[in-house]
Amino acid sequence: MRVATWNVNSVKQRLPRLLPWLDQRRPDVVCLQETKLADQAFADLLGEELARRGYEVAAHGEPRWNGVAILSRAGLDDVVTGVAGAPGFPHQEARAVAATCGGVRVHSVYVPNGRTPDSDHYRYKLEWLAALREVVRLGPEEAMVCGDVNIAPADADVFDPAAYEGQTHVTAPERAALAELRELGLHDVVRERWPEERVFTYWDYRAGMFHKDLGMRIDLVLASDPVAGRVRAAWVDRHARKGTGPSDHAPVIVDLDEAPDGDIGPVVPPPSAPAPKRGSVKLPQAPSG
DNA sequence: ATGGCGTGAGTTTCACGA
Numbered sequence: 001m002r003v004a005t006w007n008v009n010s011v012k013q014r015l016p017r018l019l020p021w022l023d024q025r026r027p028d029v030v031c032l033q034e035t036k037l038a039d040q041a042f043a044d045l046l047g048e049e050l051a052r053r054g055y056e057v058a059a060h061g062e063p064r065w066n067g068v069a070i071l072s073r074a075g076l077d078d079v080v081t082g083v084a085g086a087p088g089f090p091h092q093e094a095r096a097v098a099a100t101c102g103g104v105r106v107h108s109v110y111v112p113n114g115r116t117p118d119s120d121h122y123r124y125k126l127e128w129l130a131a132l133r134e135v136v137r138l139g140p141e142e143a144m145v146c147g148d149v150n151i152a153p154a155d156a157d158v159f160d161p162a163a164y165e166g167q168t169h170v171t172a173p174e175r176a177a178l179a180e181l182r183e184l185g186l187h188d189v190v191r192e193r194w195p196e197e198r199v200f201t202y203w204d205y206r207a208g209m210f211h212k213d214l215g216m217r218i219d220l221v222l223a224s225d226p227v228a229g230r231v232r233a234a235w236v237d238r239h240a241r242k243g244t245g246p247s248d249h250a251p252v253i254v255d256l257d258e259a260p261d262g263d264i265g266p267v268v269p270p271p272s273a274p275a276p277k278r279g280s281v282k283l284p285q286a287p288s289g
Numbered sequence: 290a291t292g293g294c295g296t297g298a299g300t301t302t303c304a305c306g307a
Contacts (some may be wrong), residue, residue, distance in 0.1 A: 012296095
């Protein structure tokens with residue numbers, strides 16, 4: 001199962017990039033952030049194109065800002081919008097949607113930006129993260145939290161840590177809130193796959209930042225133990241940040257092996273039904289004449 | 290030198306982003 005997450009920065013503007021990307025990468029589950037569309041507008045814009053590609057859709061949006069979605073062709077069950085117990089700013093914002101896809105509880109999240117560390121928005125960000133942690137803690141064992149967390153987990157996830165010192169996305173309380181979420185047993189699967197490499201997912205549109213590879217890694221795929229054990233590949237699709245009309249974020253793509261207890265059945269026959277001895281099976285005879 | 294670029298709503302710019 002291929003799972004991807006992408007902050008598209010307006011799904012309407014990104015349509016000419018999103019549809020070809022779906023056809024090229026063929027993800028089974030896609031978490032989107034910053035869709036910037038109300039749910040009906042999302043369905044009107046994308047419903048037919050996604051259905052044609054076999055995707056079911058759980059969209060949770062607003063007319064102007066924020067907005068998240070999950071697209072899945074691996075099942076889409078028990079959809080829940082929002083984060084129980086999370087604060088608003090002041091109203092509830094469309095920043096999370098969860099669904100069970102292929103046996104995994106998938107969360108598509110767009111964590112509040114935080115703006116500046118002395119702001120109400122920053123406190124909102126930390127409280128929102130604490131509420132998300134509770135939802136994940138009380139949820140199924142097989143879980144993935146995918147999305148734009150608006151936190152660079154470590155200094156290696158920022159092109160110039162000195163330039164960001166004291167600013168949002170890198171402060172100790174934000175990193176602590178992310179660490180508390182991860183302490184539930186979630187693995188940062190891209191960093192674990194690329195422990196020493198320069199890996200970013202976001203580059204400012206301005207000043208040739210992408211061209212110079214001056215970015216941040218703030219879009220994460222976090223996977224619980226049993227899911228992390230199935231990771232075959234985990235990478236940032238930088239190609240999607242190139243060319244005409246890109247988002248300022250690149251997608252993150254993770255490939256999972258089949259679940260050991262999935263619907264493919266047992267790998268070996270159970271003891272009560274031993275495999276037949278070699279040579280004991282009669283093959284059907286070809287009809288003669 | 291706090292610039293720069295892109296987006297949405299809606300209009301002679303503003304709010305937001307990270």
